Amino acid sequence: MKKVIGIGELLIDMMPNEKGKRLKDVTGFTKKAGGAPANVCVAAAKLGTSSVFLGAVGDDAFGDLLIDELNTYGVNTEYMERSTVANTCLAFVTLTHEGERDFIFYRNPSADQLYRGLKDLSILDHQILHFCSVSLLGDYPMVNTHQRLLKHAKTHQTIVSFDPNIRLALSSDHVTYQQTIKAYLSYADILKIGVDELEFITGKQVYKDQIQWLRTYPWRILIITLGKDGVHIYTQKEDVIVPSYAVNVVDTTGAGDAWIGAFLAQCAKHDELPTNILILLDYAKVSNAFAALTTTHMGAMEAMPNLVELNEFLHEKDLKK
Numbered sequence: 001m002k003k004v005i006g007i008g009e010l011l012i013d014m015m016p017n018e019k020g021k022r023l024k025d026v027t028g029f030t031k032k033a034g035g036a037p038a039n040v041c042v043a044a045a046k047l048g049t050s051s052v053f054l055g056a057v058g059d060d061a062f063g064d065l066l067i068d069e070l071n072t073y074g075v076n077t078e079y080m081e082r083s084t085v086a087n088t089c090l091a092f093v094t095l096t097h098e099g100e101r102d103f104i105f106y107r108n109p110s111a112d113q114l115y116r117g118l119k120d121l122s123i124l125d126h127q128i129l130h131f132c133s134v135s136l137l138g139d140y141p142m143v144n145t146h147q148r149l150l151k152h153a154k155t156h157q158t159i160v161s162f163d164p165n166i167r168l169a170l171s172s173d174h175v176t177y178q179q180t181i182k183a184y185l186s187y188a189d190i191l192k193i194g195v196d197e198l199e200f201i202t203g204k205q206v207y208k209d210q211i212q213w214l215r216t217y218p219w220r221i222l223i224i225t226l227g228k229d230g231v232h233i234y235t236q237k238e239d240v241i242v243p244s245y246a247v248n249v250v251d252t253t254g255a256g257d258a259w260i261g262a263f264l265a266q267c268a269k270h271d272e273l274p275t276n277i278l279i280l281l282d283y284a285k286v287s288n289a290f291a292a293l294t295t296t297h298m299g300a301m302e303a304m305p306n307l308v309e310l311n312e313f314l315h316e317k318d319l320k321k
């Protein structure tokens, strides 16, 4: 069985206690573990796959909390670093009733950006490496670490998975952000993109043109997530749309991370990257169920179901067919 190895940011999401207010008017916050690549590792671990998180937190109380949280879910944190010069990243984000996003990221830099990581890269060999774009911004050690790991991965039979997971709030220079993402697309064997991110990445407005543009890159599987409508999956030859399940949605935070985490967990268990569209269809059904269940509770990591809950849900849906 392969391992799922995630690299990138692990941070504290300060969730406002009231929805719809501007940050300056919010009366309090609740701390939650966050960070897309870390969410993916938790999803894989919850489904019984070995997962390893690579990244840094500060040598502070929030860093303790985050490492404890990952360990609770069974994610291996032995290669993480604790920074004594920068604190754990904090993100305060709220959506006002008018749909405006108010945000403050404490990241100047934060510990996650300083991760130098792994001298011996052999833990990546023959495994699955997942990364996102938030940790590719700026001129920090973490960017070099990504480049070092990705170059190694390409020559050591590592399956590389990339979910750009765009966070425009993190950069005012959107041109550089877009170019940065483009520079990393070629590393991906599995490329997962939310449908609403396609225009930013490809510069095209029409879906067909966006996919055509993405076809110029060497991915083996392209996954376009469609929110409540499920996913559109492509191999180089075929494609299939797999609808999601109707659930009572409470919070969609981390649904995309849950989806790709569950998908990578299945690839890891079967020890290979499927290119047969029927196998991909089966994987997508399981991932849709896992992600749909994640939306039925608040938060990301804690909202993800375990294997028993997932199987019960799938069994129930099968019986209703």
Ligand code: ATP
Pocket: 165, 193, 194, 195, 225, 226, 227, 228, 229, 230, 231, 244, 245, 246, 247, 249, 252, 253, 254, 255, 256, 257, 259, 287, 288, 289, 291, 292, 295
């Ligand atoms: P992010 O979590 O960053 O928004 P994303 O844009 O990839 O990532 P979505 O496309 O919103 O995420 O959702 C990912 C997957 O979660 C979908 O493909 C679907 O399987 C499931 N999902 C999301 N929203 C719903 C919903 N309302 N009902 C059922 N399933 C959902």
